[in-house]
Amino acid sequence: MTMDRDRPSASDDPWAPFWEAVVAGLVRAGAATGVALDTETVSAQLDRDGGPEGDASFAMHRYAAAAHRPPNDLAASVAAAVPPGGWVRGVSAKGAYVNFLVDPARLVRATFDRVFADGARYGAGAARTELACVEHTSANPTGPFHIGRVRNAIIGDTFARALAASGVPVRRQYYVDDMGRQAAMITWIWSKPRDTWPVPIRDAVDGKEVEGEKPDAHRGRPYPAVSAYLKEHAEAQAEVAAIVRAVEEGRAPPEHRALTQAILDGMLASLGRLGVAFDEFVWESDFLADGSVGRVLERLHAAPHAVREENGAWAIDTTSYGLPKESTRVVVQRADGTSLYVTRDIAYHLQKFARFARVIDVLGQDHQLHARTLGALLAEIGEARRPEFLIYQDITVPEGGRMSTRGGSAVWLDHLLTEAVERALAEVRARREDLPPDQLARIAEAVATGAVRFHIVRIAPDKPVIFRWEDALSFEGRSGPFVQYAYARASSVLRKAEVSPAPFPYDAERLTDPEELALVRLVARFPATVQYVARSTHVHTLAGYAHALADQFNRFYHAVPVLASGAERPSRIALVAAVRQTLGNALDLLGVPRLETM
Numbered sequence: 319m320t321m322d323r324d325r326p327s328a329s330d331d332p333w334a335p336f337w338e339a340v341v342a343g344l345v346r347a348g349a350a351t352g353v354a355l356d357t358e359t360v361s362a363q364l365d366r367d368g369g370p371e372g373d374a375s376f377a378m379h380r381y382a383a384a385a386h387r388p389p390n391d392l393a394a395s396v397a398a399a400v401p402p403g404g405w406v407r408g409v410s411a412k413g414a415y416v417n418f419l420v421d422p423a424r425l426v427r428a429t430f431d432r433v434f435a436d437g438a439r440y441g442a443g444a445a446r447t448e449l450a451c452v453e454h455t456s457a458n459p460t461g462p463f464h465i466g467r468v469r470n471a472i473i474g475d476t477f478a479r480a481l482a483a484s485g486v487p488v489r490r491q492y493y494v495d496d497m498g499r500q501a502a503m504i505t506w507i508w509s510k511p512r513d514t515w516p517v518p519i520r521d522a523v524d525g526k527e528v529e530g531e532k533p534d535a536h537r538g539r540p541y542p543a544v545s546a547y548l549k550e551h552a553e554a555q556a557e558v559a560a561i562v563r564a565v566e567e568g569r570a571p572p573e574h575r576a577l578t579q580a581i582l583d584g585m586l587a588s589l590g591r592l593g594v595a596f597d598e599f600v601w602e603s604d605f606l607a608d609g610s611v612g613r614v615l616e617r618l619h620a621a622p623h624a625v626r627e628e629n630g631a632w633a634i635d636t637t638s639y640g641l642p643k644e645s646t647r648v649v650v651q652r653a654d655g656t657s658l659y660v661t662r663d664i665a666y667h668l669q670k671f672a673r674f675a676r677v678i679d680v681l682g683q684d685h686q687l688h689a690r691t692l693g694a695l696l697a698e699i700g701e702a703r704r705p706e707f708l709i710y711q712d713i714t715v716p717e718g719g720r721m722s723t724r725g726g727s728a729v730w731l732d733h734l735l736t737e738a739v740e741r742a743l744a745e746v747r748a749r750r751e752d753l754p755p756d757q758l759a760r761i762a763e764a765v766a767t768g769a770v771r772f773h774i775v776r777i778a779p780d781k782p783v784i785f786r787w788e789d790a791l792s793f794e795g796r797s798g799p800f801v802q803y804a805y806a807r808a809s810s811v812l813r814k815a816e817v818s819p820a821p822f823p824y825d826a827e828r829l830t831d832p833e834e835l836a837l838v839r840l841v842a843r844f845p846a847t848v849q850y851v852a853r854s855t856h857v858h859t860l861a862g863y864a865h866a867l868a869d870q871f872n873r874f875y876h877a878v879p880v881l882a883s884g885a886e887r888p889s890r891i892a893l894v895a896a897v898r899q900t901l902g903n904a905l906d907l908l909g910v911p912r913l914e915t916m
Contacts, residue, residue, distance in 0.1 A: 330443055331849075332428040332842040333366070336420045339405040340364065340374050344416070347399035353381050353392070366846075368839065371410065372417030379414050389414035422835050426826035429842040433896040434821035441844045441903050443485030443852075448675035450486045452478040455589070455596075455680075456493040458500045459581040461538020463588050463731040465785060469713045472774045472909070474680040475594045476857045477708065479907045484852035486676070492596045493666060496578045497603050498659060500541075502561040503548070504581065505574045507540045516554070519543040532732070534584025537577060565603060566656045588731045592767050593909040600669075602662050610665035611657050614699070618650045618661070621698040629653040639694035641687070648691055660688065664695055667705060677705040678855065683712065708855045710779035716786060738766035741791055745799075746916065753915075761916060765791070765799050768910035772798030775908060776861035796865050798910050804868035805905060806916040808898035811880055815891050820899070824892035828885065833870070833877040834893055840867050841900045848907070864904040871897050 341360045348355030365375045378396060382389040390413055397411035400418075408419040433440045454474020457467045475490070482488045495501060507519060515523075522543035527536060548555050564570055582599075589595075605611050615632070618624060623635040625647065632651040641648075650661045670677045681689060689707045696704060715729055743762035750758070773790035777783045793799045829835060840863075847863045850856070880890045902912050 330432070330441075331845045332425060332432050333420075333846065335428065336373065336405045336418075336425065337361070337364065337366065340376075340418045343400040343406060343409070343418075344376055344396070347396045350399045351385075351392070351395045353378075353385055353396065355381075371412050371415070372408075373420045373839070374418045375415045376418075377415055382414070420839075422829070422838070423826040425842055426824075426829055426838050429838055430822075430824060430826075430892055430896055432845075433841065433899050434892075437820065437899060438903060438906075440899055441848045441907075442483045443845070443849060446485045446487070448486065449673065450481055450488050450676040450678065451491055451670050451674040452481065452488055452678045453491040453493055453670075453680065454478070455594070456495070457585065458495050458498065459534075459578045459585065460500050460504055460541045461581065462532070462534045463585055465715070465729050465731055465734050466713050468589075468592070468731050468770075469710055469774050469783060470680050470682060471589055471594045472592065472771050473708065473710055473779055473857055475592075475909055476771075476775050476860065476907065477678070477680070477851070477855055479909065480848055480851040480857065480860060481678075483848050483907055486852065489597045489674070490595070491598045491600055491670075494578065494582060494599055494601045495659070496575065496601055497562070497565050497606070497662065499558060499562055501574070501578055502558045502565065503544045504537060504541065504577055505561055505571055506554070506558045507544050508537065508577055509571055509573055515540075516547055516551075519547055532584040532587060533580040534582075534588070535730075535732070537581045537584075563654070563656060566606060568607060570603070588735070591735055591763075592771055593911075600666065602659075602666070605662050605665040605669075606657070610669065611662055614661055614665045614668070615651055615657065617699040618664075618695070623698060627653070634695060634698050636691070636694045636698075639690070639697070641690055641694060645687060645691065648695065650695070660691060660695065663688075663692055664699070667692065667696065668701065670705070671701070671703045677703075678708055679705045680708045680710070683709055685709075706855070708779060711782040713774065713783040713785060716784055735766060735770065737787075738770055738791070739763055741787060742766040742769065742799075745791060745793065749793075750916070761913060764911035764913055765802065765916070768798035768802055768905075770798075771909050772801065772861055772864075775857055776865070778856070778858045796861075798908075799916075801864045801868045801901065801905065802910065802913045803916050804871050805898060805901045806913045807875065808871065808894050808901065809914045811875075811894045812891070812898065814881055815894075817891055817895075820895060822888070822892035822895050824889040826889070828889040829893060831874075831878050833874040834890065837867075837870050837874045837893060837897060840870050841896050844900050844904065860904065860907055864901065864908060864910075867897065867901055867904065871901070 341357055341364065344360045345355050345357055360376065363376065368374065378393040379389045382392050385392055393411040393414050393416050397409050397416045400409045402408050405421050405424055406418055407421040410417050452474055455471040457463065478488050478490045507515065519540050523539050526539065548558065561571060565574060618634065619632060621634060625633045625635050627633060630653040631649055633647045633649045635646065636648055637646045648660065649658060651657060667677065686709060693704050739762050742765040743758060746758055746761050746765060769790045773785065774783055776796055789795060790797060791799060793803055829838065844863070847859060851860050878890065880894060881887065883890055905912050
């Protein structure tokens with residue numbers, strides 16, 4: 319047995335030496351065959367996804383015309399001009415593509431050395447200094463989270479984790495809307511003695527409260543009834559409008575902020591069960607208090623397309639910005655001098671631009687017009703920067719439609735998690751009757767929360783999610799429990815092997831089975847996956863990677879023996895350890911709890 323310890327590259331990516339060898343080989347082959355290939359262009363056009371023909375491929379179509387040769391013929395000539403050696407095990411041409419195979423032993427050494435050296439940091443990029451801000455969730459503090467809102471939190475938190483792992487220092491912000499009509503509605507009803515509440519609102523609440531319930535459920539319970547009541551009662555509308563003005567002018571009712579904070583605390587407790595947390599809470603009213611909104615209004619008044627309405631309001635004519643026809647005149651200050659949400663949002667983004675090199679906002683698809691309007695108004699005041707918008711589609715349940723807090727047609731996150739735990743407990747108990755109740759309960763909580771997070775993040779943000787229990791809690795499909803079970807299985811193998819912690823001795827030449835080499839290739843792709851997610855915001859890619867790794871590990875587990883494999887045993891144990899570490903790191907970025915046993 320050899321102790322393969324020499325790391326072939328200082329790169330975080332085990333594949334990097336292979337990519338460098340392929341690019342260099344193509345550039346040399348281009349020179350030998352009369353094709354103008356330079357390092358930068360080849361590196362940008364190289365297909366690194368891998369497939370049946372090789373681990374990398376390069377298309378010759380675009381070069382064939384200049385060379386006056388058929389693409390297939392040119393590919394064959396270029397392939398013949400790249401001699402195998404070093405990191406490149408083989409080179410071939412198929413059609414118009416030049417395909418490259420990696421030397422498996424070198425990839426094993428590079429991958430294992432990196433995984434065992436970095437441990438929990440495997441996949442992480444080099445630390446950078448430019449700060450980034452990910453603002454997500456920012457749901458109005460009017461009551462409990464429903465599962466439609468929680469997609470924002472899960473996408474935002476997962477992206478922030480991946481961005482931080484890529485090496486970028488990240489601040490996770492929650493923008494607290496304490497100035498709008500919705501927050502004022504909560505203050506309006508709770509500032510009144512309970513026995514003076516309008517009868518329809520009192521009837522909607524009385525008898526439904528539960529002793530010891532969370533403050534978001536308790537304080538937010540009247541909200542749908544208040545919303546309905548205001549539609550029919552002008553005097554109540556006027557009282558709510560007076561509260562909105564008072565907050566704007568710095569005269570908020572004394573209980574206003576405390577009510578907002580209480581509901582927010584309850585909402586955050588629910589998110590905490592899913593592992594979602596924030597670094598900063600930015601209160602909308604603070605931008606009035608510190609004069610930021612006033613300064614924004616001065617710039618908007620002087621903007622190229624500013625318009626003073628007959629009633630004294632200020633607006634911006636956004637015709638030239640391609641907004642929908644009904645949105646070509648955006649009011650930025652009411653006739654009574656009060657600001658609007660979009661005005662305050664400009665102040666918020668100017669603050670973010672002053673602090674952060676990269677600004678990402680996670681928004682639902684129903685906020686796309688707001689995002690475009692914000693961009694137009696930033697242009698109007700001469701601001702060159704724009705936030706990045708990570709837009710996601712709705713989440714629904716099969717028996718319902720799009721959920722609404724105001725209409726009272728929501729599925730609360732707390733209720734969803736309670737049911738998820740109950741279902742997970744039944745699944746785990748059926749598989750592990752030997753476990754004591756307290757351990758079953760801990761596993762069920764981890765399986766349930768992991769299932770919810772994974773089920774929501776695995777779908778591309780630009781596609782809607784239909785939440786189905788049979789998919790979310792499946793132990794065999796594209797689910798959180800499936801990935802958790804693979805991690806638990808790898809942990810079980812290592813416990814039975816009774817080996818010391820990493821680094822593990824191995825012989826790279828012993829790993830030759832196609833299933834284990836496919837597993838090595840996937841483990842090696844983790845750092846590049848993290849960087850891709852951080853760069854692209856495609857958080858579903860991380861879930862897809864975790865599932866692919868778990869699935870390939872199961873294939874390997876069933877295809878070759880590990881503990882009883884003779885001379886291959888140490889190397890296969892090292893492979894299991896590398897998979898377990900990588901899968902655990904991926905679960906951490908997804909916010910899905912690791913489980914040592916299931």
